[in-house]
Amino acid sequence: MTEVQRADKFKQHFLMHQRLWCTVLLLLWGALNVLVLTTTVLMDAASFGRPLPIxxxxxxxxTSTTAILLLIWAMTIVLPRWIENKPWYQQALLHLLLTIPFSLVHVLTMMALRKLWYWLAGSLYQPFDAGWWYVLFYEFRKDFMSYFLILFVISGYRLMVLRLRGEATYVPTGEKSVPVEESPPQQLLVKKLGKEFLIHTADIEWxxxxxxxxxxxxGAAxxxxxxxxxxxxxLLPAPGFIRIHRSTIVSSRAVAHIEPLDxxxxxxxxxxxxxxxxSRRYRxxxxxxxAVGS
Incomplete structure (x- = not known):
């Protein structure tokens, strides 16, 4: 097997088992993070002449890393569903606001886990001797940076996956084909996993x-x-494809029903x-x- 074939096989396995790869990579990062930070605390404590039990x-x-891993999982669910379909300025505001519950969940989760751990060890964990507000603000400073770093990594990962999957381009129907402005293209040439596929625009759902x-x-692709x-x-043929949001186009054939919101x-x-x-703008x-398509 050549290097190119091995690379292509690895890429196919990665794309077909993304949930497995994400889980493994996150757990590896978590283990490395815990190892480095734990040894750092032990070394700092020893240098000040106040050694700690491991x-x-x-x-x-x-406990901190466990809480962060749970929050990363939650972000991968919440962001595509409720955040990423909004205009950029709304997204920016929502991300700023989300740093607050992100930090609160992180702090409360790790504090609860630590109290349980200390109780099982026959000890007492008292993190708030300096006051609740001091501790929350102290953690929020770090969590604010962590939130946007995680957001950056998630976005970079998605971009990498898109690049590995390949890109779609319109297929010309011939050298003397009618310009796309007059004749909407009916098929796309899709480059994926080192191969090229033809898909019809009529098969696109949204x-x-x-x-x-x-x-x-x-479908699922x-x-x-x-x-x-x-x-x-x-470019997409009308009235089959309809703009419903600044960031969304939908095929009328794929629509099941519509509900009004408050x-x-x-x-x-x-x-x-x-x-x-x-959105109201496109209603x-x-x-x-x-009505035209019916």
């Missing part, structure tokens, strides 16, 4: 913005395409159960497009 700094770092890319959702949402909305926006549920947001256009 179990105490191990307890501190292991599209979401992802930085400089648009993610095309076809996702294909990134380097294009703006505005340009893609012009905010004036609507919730669009697809036939596969996926829930998308229909009338959405209804008109459905």
């Amino acid at each position: 179990w105490e700094p191990l307890c501190w770092e292991l 599209v979401e913005a992802a930085g400089n890319y648009a993610n095309l959702h076809v 996702v294909y990134p395409m380097r294009i703006t949402m505005a340009r893609l909305a012009e 905010t004036g926006d609507h919730r669009v549920t697809l036939k596969d159960g996926k829930v998308l947001s229909l 009338e256009h959405f209804r008109d497009s459905l």
